[in-house]
Amino acid sequence: MSRGIISLIVIFAYMAVLLIIGYLSWKKTARTREDYFLASRSFRTIVLFSAIFGANMSAFVLVGAPGLAYHTGYAAYGYGVGLFALIAPIFLYLSGYRLWFLGKKYGYITPAEALGDRFSSTAVTWVLFILWIYYTVPYLEISVIGGGIVFEAMSGNLIPYWAGATITLAVVFIYVWQGGMRGAAWVNVFQVALFMGFLIFAFFFIAYRLGGFSEATAKMPIEKLWIVGKGPFKWQSWVAFPLFITGFLVGGLPYLIMRVMSAASGTNIKRIMLIYPAAVTCTWFPPCIIGAWGSGIFPGLVGAQSDKILPMMMAKFAPAWVTGMLGAAILAAIMSTLDGQLLTSSNMLASDVILRVKKDISQVKEVTLCRVFLLAMCAAALMLAIFRVQAIFRIAEVAFSGFACMTPAIVGAQYWKRCSKWGFLTSIIVSNIALHLFYYVFPKPLPSWATLGGFPPVVPGLVISLVLLVVVSLLTKPTEDKVKKWWDIIDKVEANG
Amino acid sequence: MSRKAKKTIVWLCVLGSIIYHLAFGLWGNRSLWLGWLPLPGFFILLETSVVSFFILLLFTKWVAPKESSPDILIRDKKEGL
Numbered sequence: 001m002s003r004g005i006i007s008l009i010v011i012f013a014y015m016a017v018l019l020i021i022g023y024l025s026w027k028k029t030a031r032t033r034e035d036y037f038l039a040s041r042s043f044r045t046i047v048l049f050s051a052i053f054g055a056n057m058s059a060f061v062l063v064g065a066p067g068l069a070y071h072t073g074y075a076a077y078g079y080g081v082g083l084f085a086l087i088a089p090i091f092l093y094l095s096g097y098r099l100w101f102l103g104k105k106y107g108y109i110t111p112a113e114a115l116g117d118r119f120s121s122t123a124v125t126w127v128l129f130i131l132w133i134y135y136t137v138p139y140l141e142i143s144v145i146g147g148g149i150v151f152e153a154m155s156g157n158l159i160p161y162w163a164g165a166t167i168t169l170a171v172v173f174i175y176v177w178q179g180g181m182r183g184a185a186w187v188n189v190f191q192v193a194l195f196m197g198f199l200i201f202a203f204f205f206i207a208y209r210l211g212g213f214s215e216a217t218a219k220m221p222i223e224k225l226w227i228v229g230k231g232p233f234k235w236q237s238w239v240a241f242p243l244f245i246t247g248f249l250v251g252g253l254p255y256l257i258m259r260v261m262s263a264a265s266g267t268n269i270k271r272i273m274l275i276y277p278a279a280v281t282c283t284w285f286p287p288c289i290i291g292a293w294g295s296g297i298f299p300g301l302v303g304a305q306s307d308k309i310l311p312m313m314m315a316k317f318a319p320a321w322v323t324g325m326l327g328a329a330i331l332a333a334i335m336s337t338l339d340g341q342l343l344t345s346s347n348m349l350a351s352d353v354i355l356r357v358k359k360d361i362s363q364v365k366e367v368t369l370c371r372v373f374l375l376a377m378c379a380a381a382l383m384l385a386i387f388r389v390q391a392i393f394r395i396a397e398v399a400f401s402g403f404a405c406m407t408p409a410i411v412g413a414q415y416w417k418r419c420s421k422w423g424f425l426t427s428i429i430v431s432n433i434a435l436h437l438f439y440y441v442f443p444k445p446l447p448s449w450a451t452l453g454g455f456p457p458v459v460p461g462l463v464i465s466l467v468l469l470v471v472v473s474l475l476t477k478p479t480e481d482k483v484k485k486w487w488d489i490i491d492k493v494e495a496n497g
Numbered sequence: 498m499s500r501k502a503k504k505t506i507v508w509l510c511v512l513g514s515i516i517y518h519l520a521f522g523l524w525g526n527r528s529l530w531l532g533w534l535p536l537p538g539f540f541i542l543l544e545t546s547v548v549s550f551f552i553l554l555l556f557t558k559w560v561a562p563k564e565s566s567p568d569i570l571i572r573d574k575k576e577g578l
Contacts (some may be wrong), residue, residue, distance in 0.1 A: 077545075083518045088551035090511065093561065104570045237520050266564050270557040277549035284545075286578045489569065 002094045003320040004156030010324030011154060012439040014194070015171050017426030018187050018335070022175025025183035034182035036367045038262040038348050041100075047185050051259045051270040052092065053279055054188035054336030055251065058139075059146050062195065062285055062330045064306050070306035072232040073220065073295070077288040079233055079241060085280040087247035089127075089273035092209065096243045096260025096405065097269055098414040098490060103261045105489050110344075111257045112352045115413055119421040120482050122356055127425060129352045131432060132254045135403055136341050138396035140377070143338040144169055144385035147331060154327035163298050165385045168331065172339050173378045177371055179260055184339040191332035198329040201263065202314065203286035203320075209317040210293065231357035240443070244458050245400055251407035254348065255340035324427030342381075346373035397440045405431040408465045416473070417483055421472025431465035499536065503559035510552045 032042055043051060069076035099114050108114035112132070116125030144165045151164020159167075175183045188258040210216035250256060263269045287310060297316070300307065313322045329435060350370040355361060362370070384392055409427040412419045438457035452460055 079517075079524070082516065082545055085545040086511065086552060088513055089553055089554065093556070097561065105572055107572060133515060220550050235519070239515075242518070266561070270561055273553050273557055276512055277546045277553065283544040301564060492569045493565045496565045 002066050002156065002325065003153070003315075004158050004373075006119045007154040007156075007318040007324035007327050008158065010321055011151070011245075011327050014328035014331065015167070017190060018171055018175055021187050021190060022178045022183045023379065025175070025179025025186045029182050031367045033109060033351070033363045033366050034107070034490075036370065037343075037351070038103075038258070039180070039182040039185060041104060041262055042186060042264050043259075043262045043268065044264050045055050045268050047189055048259070048268050049275050050189040050192040050257055050270060050273050051181075051185035051262070051340075053276070054333075054338035055255050055259060056088070056194075056253075056337075057141070057195070057283055057333055058314040058337045059330050059334045061287060061311060062199070062333055063146075065284060066287040066294065067304065067307035069288040069291030070301060070309045073292045074230055074288065076291065077284060079238060080246075080288065081242065081280050081284045083239075083242035084246050085277040086217060087243055088250045088280070088364075089276040089405065090276040091247055091251035092260055092270065093273060094257065094411045094415070096257045096264065099257060099286075100261045100263055100396055101266065101493055102486060102489060106485075109258075109262070110348050110351050111261070111410070112348060115424075116352075117409065118413055118479075118482055118486055119424060120127055120479050122451045124421060124424060125356065127428060128254075131349050131406065131428065132348065133345055134273070134395065136254075136345055137381075137400055138392050138394075139344075140338065140341055140381040141384040141389065142316045142396055143334050143341070144381050145386070145388065146334045147338075148385060149444060150327055150330050150405075154324065162386050168335065168338075169378050169385075170230050170383050172335050172342060173374065174262045176343050177374055180367075180370075181258075181343060184343055185262070187339065191336040195332045195336075196279070196328040199286040199484070200282055202310075202318075203290060204305070205322070206290055206293065206313055206317055210297075215294075217294045220292055221295060221299070234454065237456065239458050240459055244462055245404055248404035248458075248462065249400055250402035252412060255344040257410075258344050258347070259340065260331040260339045273287065305320045312407045342374060342377055346370050346377050349373040351376075389407045392439075398399040398435050399436050401439075401456070402432050402463055404458050405435060405461040405465045408423050408462065409469050412469050412473075417479055417487055419469065420476040420478045423469050423471075426472045427465045427469035430468055431434070431461045434464050435461045500559070503555075506554045507552070507560050510555065514544065514548065514552060 006496050029035055029039075032040075035446050065076060065080055074081070095111075098110055101107065102108060103114060106114075106117070108117065112125045112128035115128060116122060143452040147168025148165030151167065152161045153158040155164075175187050177183075179186065204411070205214075208211050210219065241271070262270060290313055291309050294306075296315050298309065298312055311323070311326060314326050347370055351374060354369055355366065371450075404426050409419075409424045412427075413424055435457055438450065438460070443452065446457070448454065450460060451457065452463070
């Protein structure tokens, strides 16, 4: 049997498990808004962790991270997650914890809905909705393209790209359509176990095939052992990537905040914060080390060619079924992010747009509407992926920074009583306009004054966001009644500390 | 110790971790070997998992509020959206 056929058997077995879990979740899911969108806020530690971690870890960890480590050596690990493991859970807490208990009290389903209520402003809800959808759509396209490429590559071209993209999207659509948040989170438990387990296994397996850890490392070029300093990264990137890009990013991603809002208790949220560092280490360390080892085994790869280093190492050292497992693991990482993006986008369309315009809609109709939007989003994502629309693709360049620049306002609204609607709106809108100017209008390379001395655009973007939040809030009037409604509860909960 | 002091300690630990990471970026140099694992890489690994875990443990104990009484969060229909 060919390698491609064996890989396809493993991948289809993985897909079958997802469909079975999706079907089981369907049996448990009621057609009420709180149950379909947030699984009745019932997730305990393992399911909550998998839902959040699965959505947070994209295929980058299996493709981009080893590719980066191929060029930069061990330093890729410290660069990627050295600080992220600490900062990401803190931002999850800062953006999500208060929204979780306020949501429990007041019935909020989406963060845009909650923050709109905080400022008594439909404009706040819609601005958040528009920006979140604008930045999420390119990621939908990229995820679906990733699914198509994995099928095509792993099957040895037996499955064409368009069919692979369609299968990936169809399976995600089915389990999200069936079980909503519960379906996605239950499936995520399996997916996170699969990609994390596979990476740990691959790390030991490849080390064994290379003759042990010392032997594997000895095959690497000496410069790949440099960590930083005279190593491959500028210090500005070394700090900005894990702190200002991926750290703040976590605080601004709607699909992560919504998953925090589905927690059963505050204790569950605190527990997942404690699991995060170990999980990040187990997930990032193996691919970075394998990628760095790969630089000694397959020298001479240029640019993005190194993104294939993990499959190349597996193909050289592992039997076909293990390569098939790699395909399933990459798809697991892709799909666990894709389901969060699809569910949250269609949920926001139903809750933040339709429900605002047509208030008397029943809960059953709202769930049906969300499912219709889900289908529409899937169709749109598939079209974008098949035609590889470049205009949408380019938005992805700015999306990470765009999400990150929304975080100061989202956190400020929850922790600073004086934060006003205008402070919130100007902070988000102006910082995102500035990012677009940095990325698409200003000539490259950007002048030093614009980048605050060589930082990526997200850093000046965050400064603009923070300054405007504070200054405009102090110059304008806060919304007293709703602030009282929120802080009555916040003070009671905090008094327990 | 007051809650304010505890919170300050935790945020100082977070800041310390960021400064450590920055210092590594500025002055970190070629690895010292520790068998197959370069020593600075080993510290980064510690920073990622062990140190972060303990800072987060303090965070969840000292900064985050304890589990509140369920009565506070019971939804009154009039209070909902």
